[in-house]
Amino acid sequence: MTKQVALETKLDSAAVDKLRTILLAEQGDDITLDGSGVQQIGGMCLELLMSVRHLWGAAGHDVTIENPSEQMLDDLGRFGLTAEDFQGRPA
Amino acid sequence: MSDPMQEIMASFFIECEELHESLVDALQLLADGESDIETINVAFRAVHSIKGGAGAFGLDALVDFAHQFETVMDACRSGTLSIDTPLNELFLRCSDMLSDLIRCSRDGEDVDAATSTGLIAELSGYVPSEDEGEVEEIEFQPMVLDLGELGPGSDALPMDLPPLDLPSLDDSDETEAPELGPSDKARLAVEFRAEGELYESGNEPLFLIKALADLGRCETKLTLDPPKSIDDLNTLGSRLSWNIVVETDMPPTAVHEIFEFAEGLCKLNVVAIPGSAAALTKDVSTEVPVEAAESSAPAPAEAQSSNTPDAPAAAPAPASKPEEPAPIPKPAAAKAPEKAATTPPKTSPTVRVDLERIERLVNLVGELVINQAMLSQSIAEENIPPNSPVSAGLDEFMQLTRNIQESVMMIRAQPVKSLFQRMSRIVRESSAAVDKTVKLVTDGENTEIDKTAIERLADPLTHMIRNAVDHGLEDAETRIAQGKSKQGEIKLRAAHKSGRVLIEVSDDGAGINREKVKSKAMEKGLIPDEAILSDSEIDQLLFLPGFSTATEVSNLSGRGVGMDVVKTQITSLGGRVTIESTPGAGTTFAISLPLTLAVLDGMVITVAQETLVIPLNAIVETLSLSVDDLKPVAGGQSVLCVREQFVPVLDLGVELGYREEAPMQDGTIALLISPEEGVLVALLVDTIEDQRQVVIKGMQESYGRVPGVAAATILGDGQIALILDPNDLVQNATGDDLVITQKKAS
Structure with missing residues (x-):
């Protein structure tokens, strides 16, 4: 079963605890994260998302991002990533 | 616990101020034609460092502006663009804008986006921004x-x-x-x-x-x-x-x-x-x-200078044979290259301290001084011989106390340079507003003054500079007709003088039009129509609330608000402001401030059984008088003849209302003070008790400003004594005529 989670507007360091709680609550499920409202994603939340994606992927579950906002794509781009890096299951 | 982000940002903004200061210095050198090859590099690095830090905090408006600013500077330092007068003026305006952007970023205020965009466009006229040409x-x-x-x-x-x-x-x-x-x-x-x-x-x-x-x-x-x-x-x-x-x-x-x-x-x-x-x-x-x-190893100064971005390149080393790793400057030393550009690296470590902690230290030192005075008094009352170990120990204690006090005061002292730099901007902006060409000449910018005073001097100085530009200096046509250079000159000078800080704002303009001032004052009902005023009294009219000679309200002045505020602000700092003006040659406003705001050397005197303190730096000489020393003059007044100079006399007891006027006795003490250069006034007192350091306890918050009284202090026996401001006492109690007449006579 795929769970839908809407990401917060501002994913800075202050938002990481809340995001971690939300993601851990969906442990064991596929998660689709809606990035349409994201205006900023910082390093800490990015690390959390990538780590969750890695751990969930190892357990056979997908963590993907849908509808990333322009700003989110821009931030991901600056970090060296693209939207495709959050599609499918990590290698 | 304080927010670490806020602390780091605060630290960044303090560094921005320092970097901006070095930027203005460099631009001023360029404007004065005294620059060398390193000057533009210094300016560039200052802007670049501000941009770098701003980027780390996501201050986009600041980054964008600094980016275009440094781009043009980079073209200058690489030789593709030469700096002429218009470009240097643009740099100065950009420097002002950069300062505004820093302040707005720090205070969370709205940025003047239109001005910023306009300046970026002007800069782009010299070197197109990368965004324009190389978007892809x-x-x-x-x-x-x-x-x-x-x-x-x-x-x-x-x-x-x-x-x-x-x-x-x-x-x-x-x-x-x-x-x-x-x-x-x-x-x-x-x-x-x-x-x-x-x-x-x-x-x-x-x-x-x-x-x-x-x-x-x-x-x-x-x-x-x-x-x-x-x-x-x-x-x-x-x-x-x-x-x-x-x-x-x-x-x-x-x-x-x-x-x-x-x-x-x-x-x-x-x-x-x-x-x-x-x-x-x-x-x-x-x-x-x-x-x-x-x-881990701190970067030595030499190594830092070799790491300077614009250090001359050594012979290219083979890429495959890298040299020894260069040490990285630590954050505290990161600005060393900027300073190193024009002078050899000579930085000493610094630490930023909360001003409140320093205030606490100053107060404690004040208590220490009082305590020392009490101890001195107790020992004196015990009639202990001066060569005893106790007396010797007390002398040493007093010397240490003084050293501590001076050291603590030095912590609070800062050069007036930053204040003068701000005034440089005021001159640029105000002269542009009234379409005059004005040059600001500064002198003594390393003069140190209490930090609190620096902050509180900004407003009065701004008023004075604006007034000088708007009212003091003539327009170009008038100046040329009078044989002056087209460019007006304003001098801003700071110096230590007789234990006080003297700050002068002078212009080479037309001088005060006293006839106009007097008629305006009569018109406004500030003085009676039949009033006969000396030049000095007419000049003092400028400080009356609501006074203005401007017939039109300009962008700068003419609203009748200003000089009275200036005087109030200076007085609240324990200072005085005086005017000296010569028709056709210009006007000088002189601000005299106490060096420190906490402790002073005073002479303890008595008048009619009242103990008072007079600042030692105000006293030129003390005399013991005989009745024959006083010479009667018209109006029932007396003057004192001191080395063939007649000096006006002021009986302190009478002036302060402690006693009625009475014939002088032999042995009366006269304190000669000098309220102005070359002018003496004798204050009559009963006795001189002591000469000692006293801690200044402000009275203004409780009692407001009392003419002739600067503050109060606590003496060694616990008694409270007033600290007098003798110059203010002379001016307020007897009027300027006393002094000015004597000045002219001498």
Whole structure:
């Protein structure tokens, strides 16, 4: 079963605890994260998302991002990533 | 616990002020034609450092403006653009805007976007911004570079993008030229790993990476050190690392400036990629990997100067044989290169201290001085011989107390330079507003004064400068007709004089039109129509509330608000303001302030059984009089003849209302004071008790301003004594005529 989670507007360091709680609550499920409202994603939340994606992927579950906002794509781009890096299951 | 982010930002803004100060210095040297080859480099680096720090905090408006500013400066320092007068004036205006942007960023105020945009457009007229011509080229395009792994995490997971084959940066000995052909642009390889403390201290990698993108096109690869278990999600902050290749002409130190506030909180390696322009042209010393976080040895001054971005390039070293790793400047020393540009590196370590702590220290020293006075008095009352060990110990104690007091006061003292720089801007803006050409000449900008006084002097000085520009200086036609140069001159001078700080604002304008001032005052009903006033009294009318001679309200003045406020503000600092004006030659406003606001050397005297303190620096001489020394003059007054000079006499007891006027007795003490240069006035007192340091206890908050009384103090026996301001006493009690008449006579 795929769970839908809407990401917060501002994913800075202050938002990481809340995001971690939300993601851990969906442990064991596929998660689709809606990035349409994201205006900023910082390093800490990015690390959390990538780590969750890695751990969930190892357990056979997908963590993907849908509808990333322009700003989110821009931030991901600056970090060296693209939207495709959050599609499918990590290698 | 205070917010670490706020603390770091506060630290950044303080550094911005220092950098801006060096920028203004350099621009002023350029304007004065006294610059050398390093001057533009100093200015450039100041702007660049501000931009770097601003980028780390995501202050985009500041970054954008500084970016275009430094772009034009870069063209100047590379020789593709020469600095003429219009460009230098533009630089000065940009410097003002930069200052505004810093202030707005710090205070969270709205930025004057129109002015900022206008100036950016003007700058772009000299050197088009990269965004205009090379949009496609600098557009951020994430690419993947296989720069190897950052550390022991051998199972790091690079994102699945096609790698470029670049060598590892971990081991400098193995650094080889990446298989990228020689490029017109220099390339810097930046290896950056976040650590937990980086986030805790308020830094954000996103902003740092954005700031890097301002240096040039970036190729970025992100690597995740994958977590082993769910528990690892609780220890976030150090699993991401980036390998970024920046295509830029900037030296590696430019990257370190961006990471200045993150040093020690992350792992950072920066190398110029061999074969690229950076490695072949400059900054050979920074070709090899340099560790920011791990660098433990403090950078020696010599090493820092060799790391200066614009240090002359040594002979190019072979790319395959890197030199010894260059040490990285620590944050506190990061500004050394700017200072080193015009003078040899001579920096001493500094520490920033909360002003409240210093205030507490000053108060404690004040208590110590009082305590010492009480001890002295107790010992004196015991009739202990002066050569006894107790007396010797007390003398030593007094000397130590004085040294401590002076040292503490030095902590609060700051040069007036920053204040003068602000006035430079006021002159530029106000002269532009009234279409006059004005040159500001400053002198004594290293004169130190209490920090509190510096802050509170800004408003009155601004008023005075604006008045000088608007009212003092004539327009160009009038000046030329009078044989003066078209350009008006305003002098701002600071100096220590007789234990006080003297700040003068003078102009070479028309001088005060006293007839106009007097008639305006009569018109406004400020003085009676039949009033006969001396020149000095007419000048003093300028300080009356609501007084203005301006027939039109200009952008600068003419609203009748200003000089009265100036006088109030100066008086509230324990200072005085005086005017001296010569028709056709100009006007000088002189502000005299106490050197410190806490302790002074005073003479303890008595008048009609009242104990009073007179500041020692106000007293020129003391005399013991006989009745014959006084000579009667018209109006029932007397003067004292001192070495063939007649000196007006003021009986302090009468003036203060302690007693009725009475015939003088033999042995009466006269204190000669000098309220103005070359002018003496004798104050009659009963006895001189002592000469000692007293702690100033302000009275204004409780009692308001009392004419002739500066403050109060607590004496050694616990008695409270008033500290007099003898000059104010003379001016207020007897009027200026007393002094001025005597000045003219002498």
